Amino acid sequence: MSHPLIPIVHDLAKSVASQLGLEAVAVYFYTHHSPPTLRVDIRHPERDITLEDCAQMSHCLEEVLDASDRVTTAYVLEISSPGLSNDLTTDRDFKSFRGFAVQVTAHSPDHGQQAWQGTLIGRDEVAVYLNQKGRKITIPRDQVSLVQLQEGPS
Known part of the structure; x- marks a missing residue:
């Protein structure tokens, strides 16, 4: 079963990504990492994701997550491009x-x-x-x- 924070973070990430012209594709919460890692995969509808896209998304989403008080545990935020994954998610x-x-x-x-x-x-x-x-x-x-x-x- 997925972590209960995933749908909450995914909704917040979709909103932030949309404002940046991006799509939030998937959210993963790796609780077995120390500290836990919250990974958000993003994509651009027309081009490859750049490092600047990831940095912008990270900065904006971090502010939204901090303001929401929904994630109460320490975590590392990781923004990534899903690349050519074999996983079907969307x-x-x-x-x-x-x-x-x-x-x-x-x-x-x-x-x-x-x-x-x-x-x-x-x-x-x-x-x-x-x-x-x-x-x-x-x-x-x-x-x-x-x-x-x-x-x-x-």
Whole structure:
């Protein structure tokens, strides 16, 4: 299960990014780091992310986070570009890679299974859908921890 601060930080990051002409793609909170690391991935809709984009986002988001009093623990803020990741995170990713081979990993096992491979059909508010050898597989979205592109056919 994702950390409860992630949706709060993602909403704040989306607002800040929008003001800077950027998109906040994903938020990760690595609590196993010492101190914990709060990473926000950003992208520009028309070009590659620059170091200046990351610095601006970091400065502005840091001010918003400090003012919000929502994050009460010490953390390191890291702003990054998602680059060419195999992880599918945004609605745009799920539309772009419909028909591609993916692996879906759940937070915990469901009937003894924690990962599924197949061809991506799509995602909605309720679930992630795969085609697995002609059979439609439905994985509840709140159980999905990771969706990754796979090499080769599914």
